[in-house]
Amino acid sequence: MTMHNKTIAEISRDLTAGEYSSAEITQELLARIKAQDSTYNSFITVSDEQAIAQANAADACRAAGNATAWTGVPMAHKDIFCTNGVLTTCGSKMLSNFVAPYDATIVDNFNQAGAVSLGKLNMDEFAMGSSNESSFYGPVKNPWDTERVPGGSSGGSAAAVAARLVPGATASDTGGSIRQPAAFCGLTGLKPTYGRVSRYGMIAYASSLDQAGTITRNAEDSAMMLNVMAGFDAKDSTSVQRNVPDYTASLNDSIEGMTIGLPKEYFSDALSADMQQQVRNAIAEYEKMGAKVKEISLPNTHLAIPAYYVIAPSECSANLSRMDGVRFGYRCEDPKDIEDLYKRSRGEGFGNEVKRRIMIGAYALSAGFYDAYYKKAQQVRRLIKNDFVSAFNDVDIIMSPVTPTPAFKFGENANDPVAMYLEDIFTIALNLAGLPGMSVPCGQVNGLPVGLQLIGNYFDEARLLNAGHQFQQVTDWHLKAPNGIA
Amino acid sequence: MALDQDQVRDIADLSRLQLDETQIAEYQTNLSNILHLVDQLSAVDTSDVEPMAHPLDAVQRLRADVVTETNQREHFQKIAPAVENGHYLVPRVVE
Amino acid sequence: MEWEVVIGLEIHAQLATKSKIFSGSSTAYGAEANTQANAVDLGLPGVLPVFNEEALRMAVKFGLAIDAEIGLKSIFDRKNYFYPDSPKGYQTTQLHHPIVGMGHIDIELEGGVSKRINVTRAHLEEDAGKSVHEGFAGMSGIDLNRAGTPLVEIVSEPEMRSAKEAAAYFKKMHSIVTYLGICDGDLSQGSMRCDCNVSLRPKGQKEFGTRTEIKNVNSFRNVERAINTEIQRQMDVLEDGGVIRQETRLYDADKDETRAMRSKEVENDYRYFPCPDLLPVIIDQEYVEAVRATLPELPDAKKARFQSEHGLSLMDAAVLSSDRIMADYFEAAAKISGDYKIAANWVMGDVSAALNKNEIAISDIPVSAEQLGALLSRIKDNTLSNGGAKEVFNALWEGKGTDVDALIDSLGLKQVSDTGAIEEIVAQVLADNPKLVEGYLNTPEDKRAKAVGPFIGLVRKAAKGVNPQVVMDVLQKKLSELG
Numbered sequence A: 001m002t003m004h005n006k007t008i009a010e011i012s013r014d015l016t017a018g019e020y021s022s023a024e025i026t027q028e029l030l031a032r033i034k035a036q037d038s039t040y041n042s043f044i045t046v047s048d049e050q051a052i053a054q055a056n057a058a059d060a061c062r063a064a065g066n067a068t069a070w071t072g073v074p075m076a077h078k079d080i081f082c083t084n085g086v087l088t089t090c091g092s093k094m095l096s097n098f099v100a101p102y103d104a105t106i107v108d109n110f111n112q113a114g115a116v117s118l119g120k121l122n123m124d125e126f127a128m129g130s131s132n133e134s135s136f137y138g139p140v141k142n143p144w145d146t147e148r149v150p151g152g153s154s155g156g157s158a159a160a161v162a163a164r165l166v167p168g169a170t171a172s173d174t175g176g177s178i179r180q181p182a183a184f185c186g187l188t189g190l191k192p193t194y195g196r197v198s199r200y201g202m203i204a205y206a207s208s209l210d211q212a213g214t215i216t217r218n219a220e221d222s223a224m225m226l227n228v229m230a231g232f233d234a235k236d237s238t239s240v241q242r243n244v245p246d247y248t249a250s251l252n253d254s255i256e257g258m259t260i261g262l263p264k265e266y267f268s269d270a271l272s273a274d275m276q277q278q279v280r281n282a283i284a285e286y287e288k289m290g291a292k293v294k295e296i297s298l299p300n301t302h303l304a305i306p307a308y309y310v311i312a313p314s315e316c317s318a319n320l321s322r323m324d325g326v327r328f329g330y331r332c333e334d335p336k337d338i339e340d341l342y343k344r345s346r347g348e349g350f351g352n353e354v355k356r357r358i359m360i361g362a363y364a365l366s367a368g369f370y371d372a373y374y375k376k377a378q379q380v381r382r383l384i385k386n387d388f389v390s391a392f393n394d395v396d397i398i399m400s401p402v403t404p405t406p407a408f409k410f411g412e413n414a415n416d417p418v419a420m421y422l423e424d425i426f427t428i429a430l431n432l433a434g435l436p437g438m439s440v441p442c443g444q445v446n447g448l449p450v451g452l453q454l455i456g457n458y459f460d461e462a463r464l465l466n467a468g469h470q471f472q473q474v475t476d477w478h479l480k481a482p483n484g485i486a
Numbered sequence B: 001m002a003l004d005q006d007q008v009r010d011i012a013d014l015s016r017l018q019l020d021e022t023q024i025a026e027y028q029t030n031l032s033n034i035l036h037l038v039d040q041l042s043a044v045d046t047s048d049v050e051p052m053a054h055p056l057d058a059v060q061r062l063r064a065d066v067v068t069e070t071n072q073r074e075h076f077q078k079i080a081p082a083v084e085n086g087h088y089l090v091p092r093v094v095e
Numbered sequence C: 001m002e003w004e005v006v007i008g009l010e011i012h013a014q015l016a017t018k019s020k021i022f023s024g025s026s027t028a029y030g031a032e033a034n035t036q037a038n039a040v041d042l043g044l045p046g047v048l049p050v051f052n053e054e055a056l057r058m059a060v061k062f063g064l065a066i067d068a069e070i071g072l073k074s075i076f077d078r079k080n081y082f083y084p085d086s087p088k089g090y091q092t093t094q095l096h097h098p099i100v101g102m103g104h105i106d107i108e109l110e111g112g113v114s115k116r117i118n119v120t121r122a123h124l125e126e127d128a129g130k131s132v133h134e135g136f137a138g139m140s141g142i143d144l145n146r147a148g149t150p151l152v153e154i155v156s157e158p159e160m161r162s163a164k165e166a167a168a169y170f171k172k173m174h175s176i177v178t179y180l181g182i183c184d185g186d187l188s189q190g191s192m193r194c195d196c197n198v199s200l201r202p203k204g205q206k207e208f209g210t211r212t213e214i215k216n217v218n219s220f221r222n223v224e225r226a227i228n229t230e231i232q233r234q235m236d237v238l239e240d241g242g243v244i245r246q247e248t249r250l251y252d253a254d255k256d257e258t259r260a261m262r263s264k265e266v267e268n269d270y271r272y273f274p275c276p277d278l279l280p281v282i283i284d285q286e287y288v289e290a291v292r293a294t295l296p297e298l299p300d301a302k303k304a305r306f307q308s309e310h311g312l313s314l315m316d317a318a319v320l321s322s323d324r325i326m327a328d329y330f331e332a333a334a335k336i337s338g339d340y341k342i343a344a345n346w347v348m349g350d351v352s353a354a355l356n357k358n359e360i361a362i363s364d365i366p367v368s369a370e371q372l373g374a375l376l377s378r379i380k381d382n383t384l385s386n387g388g389a390k391e392v393f394n395a396l397w398e399g400k401g402t403d404v405d406a407l408i409d410s411l412g413l414k415q416v417s418d419t420g421a422i423e424e425i426v427a428q429v430l431a432d433n434p435k436l437v438e439g440y441l442n443t444p445e446d447k448r449a450k451a452v453g454p455f456i457g458l459v460r461k462a463a464k465g466v467n468p469q470v471v472m473d474v475l476q477k478k479l480s481e482l483g
């Protein structure tokens, strides 16, 4: 039986129906990873033994009559999430020997739910990148075209799901790191509201922007994953105490009468005609389903990237100070004194992009520059948030492209950090505002997938998932697989 | 804002990052370009805008003063580069 | 040149919470290295802080005790610096929005004068771990048990003008935080540490001179010594026409000198910014009032009450109120005995001497306040002489008994106060020592009081446990009858 092409929802139903066991599908996926992942490089660690043990335990649990929706369903984690006893590298040489001594809260959530973790997925180093070229473990290839990037930083999560190595994966999004790779790989990516999913055990890049989420094949699977991940965590001060709905319950609600806002700044001439067309077509589908469309303005959109490249580096410059070669992680050979230990461990352990961002942050926060950079960026951040707050007075949901172009080729932006940063132009403002966003496949340009971005009001994930699911009931972009993968 | 090479070295020092001398020029260019990008912010009038550190205007939650942790030294020190006698070892620190 | 000394202190007081400021690890002192450092304290990748409510309450309590403004919105910032005992590479502290704003305390100076010292602010922050330099073959060992212990850093205005004033201020702060029960005050364990900012300026000059900071002085005595040493050093430099470098120095108590710290040679750029892992701490007036309702009587109020209610002198009241446990002990014993003056003399005298001699804290004293009270009652009702009382006190201290009256009996210390019995003994002594009597009678009137001495000795030799006052009265009466 071929099981690798199944979605999470299908696997859950099949396991319930006894079509196959968790051990069987786990074995098949592990074999598939072994056979095919050398092409994509999506996994950093494959946890064969643990996965099989979890699958057997899940099958036993089912036999005992204690199965729930997730019992025995395989998935995998981005390597940014700490997994007790399993290597957790964050894509960096700095943590290339870091066997995490504890589980991230969401890892624990999936373990408790009975899910089977196949391993840890490749990513841009410390989640800094939009192409997965900054990983110490090498670039991840886009299954749609292995000459092209899968996007980043959750490139491993996207490539693994697109290549049908795993039905769904956790991911994280600080400036677009879920939505952009999902768009590049023809997948559904969900970045929840800041605070909806615990950050405990997710290695911090920019604490006030980071949010864990999902990359799956469709909205229904995203809802199933979010059901496991969302919720209050007493270990995270920024986690929100707020009821978690069953996100699958409202998937089939009608979207008739829903008002869609189209921000004019996101449909400028900078976006190619091809890309515009795909997104416009998707909006037309919504109109057919009874949604109303309204043009809106988010006037501070152009300031999102500059503000982000002050705030994220500033926070990361402090967050990554703990990587000092003292208590865990990489330590340089024969440090001659403590300063040498710090400088060489960090100089050798971090890649160039990470070093650049640490330095930008240190500079922005340093004496005499704080007001001009950090404080200014925090003020602009509020202007950007206010744009969205007032927009949501008039509309239920905002839609836009996810990326300016489809997946680009390796090396295209590698030597120009600023050009790379501009790739995130449509995704980054949401992180500054803390809003939920979703990427849904909505077309193709030159045979490469294109994503539609759905932006929701705070804690309106259920609406995003509902809108995504309804779109996927009338379109088949989410069913398309890369060539040679079925 | 363009940085000169000494500034690049100073920031690297402050950040405890050893940079390869041959890379200084490249860092200088890239960092200057990034600062140029963020310099767009200076044109914005933010005189009455309160800085926003968190996306949600939430308030710090408090934890009860209860000891919940047990000794896990062995577990944590298994992953340490160098330990002796329960201590993390570093080159001698001068005060 | 006449110089004026300007001193400001920064006191770090460890808050007496059970768990750390941002984690559930124990703060107990003295555990084996790194056995009380969890994932959060170690700064492992991915961990997050959650703020301890008791640390907040204690800091507010302190603010109210020094009559300060309370920060209804306080914000944690990150102070960035690399040091091996700082596991995250930054310290979580409060820069712009501290929990406690401007307040003040009064210190007592010699001659019963008091002086008001303003407190600029007090903020919450986390303690660092410890570096151990001995026993690691040229390396340093890092122990992070202390990392994350809650601290209040109390910053004074530069209003002290002598090392004595600084020591008095440090003592007063110690007394306040221990009264409040927010710090155990154990200086030997580093529960309170003092950074002293010292500068000199020509008398009459308005601008401050360049200051140096002496880090981590940890006893009252050393605060005074370190500052005096530093004053002398600065004065020598200035009188030689030199300039003072703004720098951080360490005090070496053995050599009684300060030296510049090498690790602080490079001026640090701390790059403070609001900690994104912690949200603003918001409290309301209701919370503040609820904390205020829990404030105990503070040293100044107690001192005033000891004077007005118990008739103690200012100095006695100041000494007895400086330590809350001592004050409670004194009051309990005094109340039982009904004599506050005897109790004050005993607590400041024999009790303190015994504590010092045995190096025992008042909290661990083997003689309870109830026992001391019972003992003092027996002095008051003349059952015991002072000497006898000391014997009973020692017996209690050594655990030879627990009941004062039983000890008086078993030690045979009951005083004879019966005048008739004493008159018989005195008569006998006078009859047995005619020469001494003759000598006494030849002594001029004005020197006779002193000449009674030998008779007292003889009476007490003849009969143990006689009340000396009664003996004196009877002797004087009998001798005057003789001429």
Ligand SMILES: [Mg+2]
Residues within 6 Å of the ligand: C014, C029, C184, C186, C189, C190, C191
């Ligand atoms: Mg202590």
Ligand SMILES: [Zn+2]
Residues within 6 Å of the ligand: C012, C125, C153
């Ligand atoms: Zn401090």
